[in-house]
Amino acid sequence: MGAGLLGDQNWRLWHYAAGGWAMKPAQVSGPADLTGLASSLASVPGGTSAWAAGGAGSYPNQGGLILVEGRIPT
Amino acid sequence: MATTIRFPRTMLLASSAAMLVSATGLAAAQATTPTGWRVGATISISGENIDLHSVAAVAAADAWAVGSATGKVTGESTPIVVHWNGRHWLRVSLPARILRVIGPSDTVSVIGARSGRGALQRALLARRIPARHADPGLV
Numbered sequence: 337m338g339a340g341l342l343g344d345q346n347w348r349l350w351h352y353a354a355g356g357w358a359m360k361p362a363q364v365s366g367p368a369d370l371t372g373l374a375s376s377l378a379s380v381p382g383g384t385s386a387w388a389a390g391g392a393g394s395y396p397n398q399g400g401l402i403l404v405e406g407r408i409p410t
Numbered sequence: 411m412a413t414t415i416r417f418p419r420t421m422l423l424a425s426s427a428a429m430l431v432s433a434t435g436l437a438a439a440q441a442t443t444p445t446g447w448r449v450g451a452t453i454s455i456s457g458e459n460i461d462l463h464s465v466a467a468v469a470a471a472d473a474w475a476v477g478s479a480t481g482k483v484t485g486e487s488t489p490i491v492v493h494w495n496g497r498h499w500l501r502v503s504l505p506a507r508i509l510r511v512i513g514p515s516d517t518v519s520v521i522g523a524r525s526g527r528g529a530l531q532r533a534l535l536a537r538r539i540p541a542r543h544a545d546p547g548l549v
Contacts, residue, residue, distance in 0.1 A: 376462070376463060378465045380470055381469055382469070387473055389462035389465035398460060399459075400454070400477055400492070401452055401453070402451040402452070402453070402462070402475060402494075403447050403450055404448060404449075409473070410496045
């Protein structure tokens, strides 16, 4: 599970493996003026890509945000 | 600390209906940026604040995200569901009177609630129907 911010801050991903949780920052690329928070992750079956969903911007101008890691699943 | 790769503005393609931004431009550019987290799409609706809170992927060309759209003036919140068809994230219509969606789960069922008689809310499970149909089916 991961959550974090775009912009100048890293996205922190937590990964459970071998009986423990580990965190590492993950760089997210995007428009410099786009800030957002991802609240959900989903791996793509049969591939190495993953989607993340959340929101970008700040109230009262917030839009939905979809992030992708790896190749675009098609 | 983080290295930010700036996307050309043209990669964020707002639709004429002011609804969704497709990932087409991103897909075209993936040959040079195949890895790392990056913006796949942003979703906007005129006059609404959008927040997506859950995403699930069934297959490469079949992923779902759900959230809420809140009117900037009215403050009223309605559920929103978007679907990845392998080329675009597109909004999917929901059955009437759905108040909130909580899913999707791994099977892309959408759990929510809708108003009933006497102002009661009833639990609801909506499930996607197979093939290429856009709308989820009720079960």
